[in-house]
Amino acid sequence: MPGSSSQTLDVIVIGSGIGGLVTATQLAAKGAQVLVLERYLIPGGSAGYFERNGYRFDVGASMIFGFGRRGTTNLLTRALEAVNVRLETLPDPVQIHYHLPNQLELKVHRDYKQFINELSAKFPHEREGIRRFYDECWKVFNCLNAMELLSLEEPRYLTRVFFQHPFACLGLVKYLPQNVGDIARQHIKDPELLKFIDIECYCWSVVPAEMTPMINAGMVFSDRHYGGINYPKGGVGQIAQKLVEGLEKAGGHIEYQARVTQILLENGKAVGVQLANGQTYRAKRIVSNATRWDTFENLLPAEQMPAREKKWQQRYQKSPSFLSLHLGVKSEVLSPKTECHHILLEDWAKMEEPYGTIFVSIPTLLDPSLAPEGHHIVHAFTPSWMEDWQNLSPTAYEQQKEAKANEIIHRLEKIFPGLDAGLDYQEVGTPRTHRRFLGRKDGTYGPIPQRKLLGLLGMPFNRTAISGLYCVGDSTFPGQGLNAVAFSGFACSHRIAVDLGL
Template identity: 25%
Template sequence: MKRTGTRFRPRLARDDYDVIVIGSGIGGLTAAALLSKLGKRVCVLEQHYTAGGYTHSYEREGYEWDVGVHYIGEVHKPWSVIRRVFDVISDGKIEWAPMDAHYDRIVIGDKTYDYVAGREAFKAEIKRHFPDEAAAIDRYVDLLSEVSARVPRFFAGQAMPRALGMLYARLRRMWLPAYFFQSTREVLEGLTSNQELIGVLTAQWGDYGLPPAKAAFVMHAMVAKHYITGGNYPVGGATKISEHIIPLIEAAGGHVFTYAGVDKILVENGRAVGVRMHKDGVEIRAPQIVSCAGLVPTYTRLLDSQVASEHGLLAPLKQVELSAATLCLYAGFKGSAAELGLPKTNYWVYPGHDHDRNIDRFMSGQSGDMPLIYISFPSAKDPAWDAQYPHKATVEIVAPTQPQWFAQWKGSTWGKRGAEYEAFKAQLTEQLLDTLYRHHPQLREALDFCELATPLSTEWFQWNEQGEIYGIDHTVQRFDQHWIHSQTPIKGLYLTGADTVTAGVGGALMAGVLTATRMLGWRGYQVGGLLKNWKSAPGGDARSEVAGAEG
């Protein structure tokens, strides 16, 4: 098994931590690393056997797969904010490899469309399919840049004191364009009446879990802009992300513990003062607590119900919904990616261009066609793969599903759910493999191993409510919930991760930045100093030069 972090033992824990972070997703690790760089002793507690959240990898039968890092945009640009954050929290040690120029291939029925890296190349390719829609395509790409330029203002309240941040969120409609508060379908139908084009332009909806009529356009635009100059993959696989972040936390006197499930956040006299562990009820204390476990699990499971109710945390949860649950098939094949002819391109396969209708028919049981099947080829994307796993290749297939299909096994132990469960998984596995073989028939005879993860697997390993992979849904209403903030009403308790900003590695990463900034109070400017003053040293080495970060 791929593992990062140190297995928890009470005797290893210190009694003088400045901060405890619950959960080692990229938001939690980012906040922990930034605070560590600014002199804090941070303890990160992860209930899984390995750190990293959705950025971890796992091994089985001589293969390795990522579980969430299928591709990341903008890190190939050294000046981009996301690249700077990654460089600062890893001391520049995370390397990135570019995918194919056509990073996403959209398959709708019997038609294929490519997303090609670069604004002009992207537009040219889409115009090739829709020559009469050139003006709409140009305006669409311009809108992506406009949203991207204003996103810092949209989320700025997360770094402010809670009361001020909530007021800021209420007032931002006054200085942000209307499209920040509309659905993706509303905005795109303002550009074109061509429904097929809308279906093509919104084909990455699986990256945030909602089809056009339900998704907030700001969420869609951030994802589309994030990838429009191309996709990248971490050299050595997703596990390299946590491998290079954890040493920074440890160097500052902190720890990243695995097998470290938290039972409750301890609150005394209205202030969070520590955590009680699942195992043996051991208590660890610190003046600041950060939860990267998700908004709903934090308020409903980590906090005592009376405490949560007294601080008004439960009633507002009715205003948000949990995001999509998925199936994920991890498959291993005999032969290298080159030998098998595998691309560095993701495939997005749809039964038709109307994503909203596809979802509605699937969820209502009117259609057995999966509304989306996403196929990724991680071993082809990683230039370091062949040296570690010669003559082997991996594929991952992801598709939305319905949690209620698995209700009869809810609460059961992973790996011990019985023959009926395994038979149901086998049926779903065949459906996913059939789609893969339609596009890469050469893989049929090369299959060596496959394993299907269901929403129950996600619940078991990621400690969420019903297998949701993106926290709370990214609807227009979600982004209008002013009470969602990195600072909670409980003194000393903070949130980070996707639920405070957006889904995806980039969104959770920036949530870590904003949470760390808020926790530092008036010294929050020091986080900006870390990012602003990062420089790559001659010869490819990296160093962090921080102006005025002490004191």
């Protein structure tokens, strides 16, 4: 029984984000004894939820990839099926409605031809370049979608996949060291269109095209048309809830309010964990779903950080966190043709600045059950650094939250006239909120390159320099986003299963 600290389990997973839960469920399905330790009251981390006044708010965004029904890149569908659970999803016909400088209004339709035609109509002189650029993204996606996505650290898997899909593998090798900006500039010359490619990347990678790996873009820019954006009925939090249900069906366990404070080492090998209440658990393998900064600076002695991790921290830095507005609004505020996801940017020069780009999710347009009748949820969020919120008195902190929220709402009035007058509920989250509830260093969204790197080649895989310790989640290959961390979970569980002989 996991409650006994004397028993040695097969695997302990620290944190129940989607990467950690996919790792845990995959291993439990293979017969491993798995225990997940979650510091909060519910699972999911950034993919969690909270309820207020009849509203069910998603903690993070509601633009979800990975729920397609075909191919191999539908990783969330596959993760749930592996533990015999199902989740109803609702298709979104438009990924994003962009509201950009110079009155550039554009929708990324689920229908690929419709999107390409709309974009080409805005930039008719770049019609051929647009087609060639997005066709290259499809080449990457088709290579990924031809093979089972498991651990790139497992030689037998690599050998098997290469012999099964030699051309797909060679296609991916070509793109591994490349970034989106390099490919885009080969086909496109218009500076405003290149800015559009920048925000196409920035909206999920938090860096412009020249620093976004082409492998990731190939997945995102194509899967939105192939598998599509599909919202889980009942809210994003249902993904983690269903994975936990599947974990327990498969014989695994999860403990809540179990905050790990230390990874225990013996002779340089990870052998267990200690909780804030002093309780210890032991396992043959330890998986950290915390960020790499939290793992190697807080859960392990920072002064003993392995050289490999120091090198990684020189290449990557923490991305900003977010200022989040969770709003309940009267339904008449939104016109009948409103799309679920929006991005607002008034000045290209401010795209990467704090509060420059505003992201909006309105999940009740897909699932009205998340709000009281006659109301919608508007979740608006914008990048914000922890430094802006430190060393404030409680009063000053609340005043700053109110002031920033008013600024964001005023800007959103441009696309949602009457938003302020139609407010029914408002809750504001800051980087401090994200750090407190999600346990993420400085509330960060994940790692971003310190400088231009060679595509994905700098991203670490799941094994670490410490024997018996693995990392999973957005600090590992292939990076940020729910489908990406699910990929990380599949890879991590595969590598551990091989190591344990399962």
